[in-house]
Amino acid sequence: MKILSKIYTWLIFAFLYAPIVVLIVFSFNNSKSRSVWAGEITFKWYVELFKDREIMDALLNTLLVAVVSAIVATIIGTFAAIGIHSMNKKLRNTWMMVNNIPMVNPEIVTGVSLGLMFTFFIEILKNLGFDASLNMLTLILAHITFNIPYVVLSVYPKLRQMNPYSYEAALDLGCTPIKSIFKVVLPEIMPGVITGLIMAFTLSLDDFVISYFTSGPSAQTLPLVIYAMTKRRISPKVNALSAIMFAVVLILLIIVNLRQSKDNKSNDRKEKSFI
Numbered sequence: 632m633k634i635l636s637k638i639y640t641w642l643i644f645a646f647l648y649a650p651i652v653v654l655i656v657f658s659f660n661n662s663k664s665r666s667v668w669a670g671e672i673t674f675k676w677y678v679e680l681f682k683d684r685e686i687m688d689a690l691l692n693t694l695l696v697a698v699v700s701a702i703v704a705t706i707i708g709t710f711a712a713i714g715i716h717s718m719n720k721k722l723r724n725t726w727m728m729v730n731n732i733p734m735v736n737p738e739i740v741t742g743v744s745l746g747l748m749f750t751f752f753i754e755i756l757k758n759l760g761f762d763a764s765l766n767m768l769t770l771i772l773a774h775i776t777f778n779i780p781y782v783v784l785s786v787y788p789k790l791r792q793m794n795p796y797s798y799e800a801a802l803d804l805g806c807t808p809i810k811s812i813f814k815v816v817l818p819e820i821m822p823g824v825i826t827g828l829i830m831a832f833t834l835s836l837d838d839f840v841i842s843y844f845t846s847g848p849s850a851q852t853l854p855l856v857i858y859a860m861t862k863r864r865i866s867p868k869v870n871a872l873s874a875i876m877f878a879v880v881l882i883l884l885i886i887v888n889l890r891q892s893k894d895n896k897s898n899d900r901k902e903k904s905f906i
Contacts, residue, residue: 708782746844789823
């Protein structure tokens with residue numbers, strides 16, 4: 632049974648990753664064909680990718696939105712998690728349930744609702760004489776909104792693992808509540824904060840549905856540009872772009888796993904030292 636379970640597991644992973652492997656291989660194909668290998672390995676599609684102004688502008692927009700939204704969502708989500716952790720059990724469970732709803736909610740519902748809300752406020756601003764439209768700001772606000780619950784979910788377990796008397800000890804030693812949070816609480820939960828930051832960045836990097844409903848013509852991200860390309864013959868440059876994005880996400884995932892492994896080892900050492 633163990634052999635069959637291993638074979639079954641390998642077949643599942645082969646089914647999941649075989650298309651990605653094919654995509655990466657054909658990003659080095661000398662031909663424009665998506666099914667015939669030309670017999671030569673080339674990097675010309677990567678070179679042409681970085682020469683494409685439309686893709687490069689979309690890449691800059693994507694990185695700007697991902698970085699800004701990840702940082703802001705991490706700050707808001709971290710302090711939200713601290714606030715939730717300080718509540719009594721009943722309120723804490725209620726707020727965690729409220730926090731989890733956007734994560735299980737279909738993205739299209741979130742995207743449409745945010746798009747309608749932004750459109751409503753844009754119409755109000757237009758009636759007041761302001762020139763407003765869906766732009767980079769609305770896109771960043773939308774990404775911050777859907778990233779916050781993931782940050783809370785990353786930080787909250789670290790707060791529960793923290794020694795509950797550390798904060799009170801800092802207050803007894805003369806720290807103000809704000810100083811205690813920055814001096815005691817944040818260093819303890821920093822692995823969770825960094826994990827939430829990386830997760831928020833990754834989620835923002837490849838979001839399509841919410842970006843589609845909350846961005847304007849001046850704020851096109853990579854997923855939106857790639858979607859527009861699928862309406863005509865797909866260029867092999869998309870293969871190169873997808874390979875680079877996969878590599879970036881893979882590196883971020885490895886970093887997260889290494890940090891979690893390091894954090895688990897340090898927690899094990901602390902527990903042994905207490906014993």
